[in-house]
Amino acid sequence: MKHIDTNALLSAIAGFCIILLFTHHGGIGVSPDSVVYTSVARNIYHHHQLEAYNHMPLVDFPVFYPVFLSVSMFVSGLDPVVSGPVLNGLLFGLLIYLCGVAFRKSSSSVTARWALYLSLIISPALLNVYTMLWSETLFIVLSMVLLLLTHKYCQKTSLTVLIGMAVCAGLACITRYAGITLIATGGFIILFRLNTPLRKRIGHTLLFGCLSSAFLLANLLRNAQITGTFTGEREKGITPFFTNMYYYGTVLCDWLSFLKGHYQGATLLAIASLLLSAILLIRHLFRPVSHGAMHNIALAFFFIYTLFIVVSSTISRYEQINNRLLSPAFAPLLLVVIYSLSTLPERFSHIRKTYLLVPLALMFILFQASQVQISKSMYNEYNHYGIPGYTQDSWRHSPVTQHIQNHPNLFKPGTTIYSNAQEAVYFTTGLAAKSLPHTIDTQDVETFAKTNEHYLIRYNEVNDTDLVSMPFITAHKKLTPLYTATDGVIYSCTLQKANNSEHDHP
Template sequence: MQATRYLKHIDTLVAAIAGFYAIHLFSAYSGIGISPDSIMYVSTARNIHEHGSLLTFNGGPLVFFPVFYPAFLSISLIIFQADPVAYGGLINGLLFAAVIFVSGLLISRFKAKSIIYKWLILAAIVLSPAMLEIYSFLWSETLFVLTILLFILAFKQYLQKHSWPALLLAALVAAICCITRYAGITIIATGGLMILADGTLPFRKRMLHGLTFGIASSCLLAVNLIVNSLSSGLATGTREPSITPFSENLHYFGTVLCDWLGLTNVVYPFASGLAVFILVGLIAGLVINSLKNRLNSYESVITFFAVVYGLFILIIATVSRFERVNSRLLSPMFITLLIACTYWVPNVIRKIKKRGAYWLASGASVIIMCGYLYNIYHIDRQRYDDEFEYGIPGYSDDDWNKSAFVTFLKTHRNIFKPGVTIYSDADEALYFFGGITGAKLLPHRFFKADVAKFYSEKHYYLVWFKKLGNAEIINIKDIEQKKHLTKLYDLEDGAIYEYRQ
């Protein structure tokens, strides 16, 4: 009996192993992908491990990101006795395998059980370009997605039992989500709204449970924000107001959905309509289930989170300025959105009485899904062919690893006089390749006081990477119009200057 219990998840285990192997393939050539965010996480993890501090490579406190993912990397550093960059492929492979396995557990507990549906969804997760992208990099989304799925498991237990231990366990998982990514507040919103909408509980009990969940789940985030404020004066770092209106963000949201569906950019003009159609459809389904007191299911929790997270990204992108709405930002909702848009299909097919119509609907659904899998497989194959030749885009690809300027920085680490400030358009690259700590990023144009302070500096070095072209910060032309820079070294892809008043 016990053996049968474990054997029924053998298909989920196979899918998890396939996901682990996929990450191994993508990281085999150049190692795990490294971006500026990755260097923030890794440098903080190193400082946690070596000094017990939450400082990044530039000597400042970690405020732009919550603390849990760097802490997780520092734990992995202890376990593997090696740097997270070296073992990033293994770490992410295990995380992706865990995500796939938990997804399989969730699907196996749906009200309308279908082994074919489970296999197809697991295959879609394994082959998903969105998932393979984030698990190819050292990004906090890799851990965040897993904590989301664990919250769904825990919160469903609360909806079933309505006990205090189940509520507090769900709140604990939600609290961990919040200190993995600040967007984890969507988990608090999901849980709080679902408690308030739970018609099976008396109103007073709903209010008490909702208040308890809200306080318990936000406590770790509150501590993190207080520490940030005390160390830097800012709770989440400097944030600029958005420059993209809601309508534009909605369009970008829709283009990501088009990409996830494997569609070409020919359908981009209809992207906003697709986004509205999906979100409104999911909201309508939740309202109907709420009125019928049918929110007590894994499917409802999954759908609720997908809607809350999607709306949160649209709103926050309209209020605050960060990178354009893209697949990475929306990736935490990919699995939940995939399930929310498809879980009802097996149940609808099962209700078809006529045998011929039943098999026709079943066959059509499987063919459509197989066509989707075939399409995204070719997208993955093209990406793999590119990255097998050049590496994963970012600081681990050949443009950086074979760069003459990077080689120069690695072999001339002592060319800077101690005590003189070093500025750069990529301070994280100086740390990652040259081991230079304490370098500063050139100021953003938006923050006029920072720009003025920079121009008042009397002596500094400037390390300029020629191919980056970050329009957000002041560039070499801006500086040379105001200051006379002495060029110390000049290579094809970078140069080093010195300014002395």
């Protein structure tokens, strides 16, 4: 018990309770990605197969998070959607505790540690993630474990610790493909630990890199063997680099809370954060003690991870940079910022402490007050309507969903069902629908256009412009409404006898 940080443990328990509080109305938040994770976990549990609800192999996402959810099913006997609040509460509490342990490696200030705990517990950035059934919940914890192991390795270059680092980084890679940033972070710290002989540094870097990469390589080879692609079909990026920098800057503004919605200087803030991080990392390279310090390791991960997200968003197309994508960098950044601010009085000892402590205290109060205000607003929304996603009241009480549930013989067996929200159909009704084809997938569009008889469940709330449009569908199909409601329509579709050429483009 003497090694347990009581303050960190109490903070972790508070974090656990807050997740339960935020999810008590409608349960854990479920997004389209969550539906895939959950369905794969169910298939592992019931059929020992890595397949999603649509009987397609899991390729777009790495395997470890669904495996983790399936393990929770074996242990608890509960579906991940049911156990999600407790599972995420435990992960959030563990993250807070690990952050407390990490901060003690750099600072002995009790005041600074409590500032960290309070900032984490009521953080809108983290609450937004830990109230959802997302792989980031596990990835962030693995990231913090890796940072702690890296610091331990820097204290004593143990092969056992190095192997532990490799396993942790490897598991992170098969939780999210962005886990390669943890391999890069560990490799950077090991290779540039200048007070260690060069040959040893190179050897340990190669060993760490090979062992950690083996997890990802095995996952990618499995994907290639099954589908011929390493990570599924990926579209080329369409967002310029500096536009992504702007989006990254808006997330930083949101993290500061009191700048939320004020994005005029978002790009400059993003550039400044990366430049300052790079300068500090280079500076610490030539200070062996500070290079292996906890705050520098956290800074290295923040820089590498953030830069990776911005660059990869420019090269490959996926959702716009947002809090979810950048959330693994939040806790390390918070750790670095609070440590740096807490050491200002020591570094500027020639200045009266009052001149530093008063503005720092005011900044902290402003930051926390704005965090409380945003988190309170989130709680009020969740408490009245549920967490945005398929467990929200609007989806749970959807007339279209209830009609399907009340009419199990509505659809002819063996006839394909299409939808503009296939995950919603599966999650709310248990039916395995196909997604309407994306406009860029010409072969899928052609197959859809030639399909004679099928059903279409169209939700008004979903407006995905990447999917084929209604004008295109009506030009190729004869639509017979089977049920019309305020939130959508269920159609029976057959081929038009003659297509209107002006609507040939999807």
